[in-house]
Amino acid sequence: MDPLALGLVLVAAVAHASWNLLSKKAAHVDSLVFVWLVAAAGAVVWSPLFVGFLVVARPRLDWTGLAVIGVSTAIHLGYFVLLQRGYGSGDLSLVYPVARGTGPMLASLVAVVFLGERPTAVGIAGIVLVGAGVLLMSGGIGGSGLKGLAFGLATGVFIATYTVWDSRVVSAFAVAPLLLNYLGEVGRTIVLAPFVLRGRRRALAAAAWRAHRRTIVAAAVLVFVSYLLVLVAFTRAPMSLVAPAREISVLIAVVLGGRLLAEDGLRHRLLAAGVIVGGVVAIALS
Template identity: 80%
Template sequence: MDPRALILVLVAAVAHASWNLLSKKAAQADSLVFIWLVAAVSAVIWSPLFAGFLLVARPRLSWSDLAVIGGSTALHLAYFMLLQRGYGKGDLSVVYPVARGTGPMLASLVAVLFLGERPTAAGVAGIVLVGVGVFLMSGGSGRGDLKGLAFGLATGLFIAGYTVWDSRAVGVFAVAPLMLNYLGEVGRALVLSPAVLGGRRRGLVLATWREHRAGIVGAAVLTFLSYLLVLIAFTMAPVSLVAPAREISVLIAVVLGGRLLAEQGWRHRLLAASVILGGVVAIALS
């Protein structure tokens, strides 16, 4: 893997685990309201950067570009909704590893089988190690663990979907990563607006903002930043390598869940992280 892509992916992993911690802390808030607030705030915060991009690059959007961006928006919306619901049912150190583990394994499988990508033997070994390590981390026997596991698996399907879709968007369709990311935030905010502002949830918006304002702003910044870095990495390396390498974030998330949220069993899951680290090293050397 290109060393520049690996650096981008590792920085993105830290940012990604951090915003998931913030989302978990807001798990008891209405999930649609929280997701809408994060998307809306993100659209506002990053608007100067997007405006500057439009002035400098002067991109032209075709109907096919808009269709690709719309598909990405739909996949990400389902992902965020399932993830936030999952955090209301299970631990960060269960939902996050399972979701992140299912996603890259399926994305890599699709990339190899249908997109013609051919990772080296070390790359294949790394993919396998990352997947095994992530699922070892998700161990647990409580009812909450089983619910978290189910939501994690469902979320992982959409992670695989948007990973492959977005890699093609910035690769084959040459949609600028910044445009895909920003318009995705705007799209989620617009799609959710009727449900949030037109019904009973409207009264929850101000209360949710007051209680979780710092988390909303933090998630708005880190969500956008983490995925922008990954999209840029997609232009430097194949999806079958980028997708698994970013899963170093599960190690960070398990530590955050154990140390900051006092989740049980995190030390056992931390031991399993050594398997993931081995996978990341293998991928980086492939």
């Protein structure tokens, strides 16, 4: 992989695990409210950069570009909401690695079942390893933990979808990464506004902002930075290399959950996360 692309992906992995830590800390907040507040904060914080980009680069955006950005926004909206609800049901060190690991596994299974692809022995081994890692991660949990595991698996579906889609948006459709990222923030803000700014959620949003505004702004900054770096990496290296390299964030998140949130079973979950990461790397090399 191009050294710059690798550096971008590694920094993105740290930023990604960090904003997930912040999201977990705010898991008691209504999921739609938190996702909307982070998106709205991101739209405000990054607006000067976006305006500067428009003035300097003067990008052209036709109806096709707007359409593919709209699809990306919808996929990411489902991802953020499911992930936040998962953090309300399970540990960071459980939900995060399951979500991040199952994305590549599911993408590979879809390619085999519906697209007629024939995976290599290494690819098959990778799929098996991810599945084994998820099973290992689920060992000894029950009740709400199983619910968190289910949310992690569902979130993995959206991760697989947006990874494939967005890599095409910035490559085949030549949409600038900053344009895709920023308009995604604006799109989530607009779509969720009717659900958040009325009824009881309006009061919840005001209370959540007063209590967690630093967390919200920090998450907004890290969400934007982490994915922008990945999108830029997509323009410099193949998706098959970028996607697995960023999964180092799985190990980072497990450590953060165990050390900073005092979640149980750190050694067990690190082992399971390691198996998942190994499976993702094998899938990428197949």
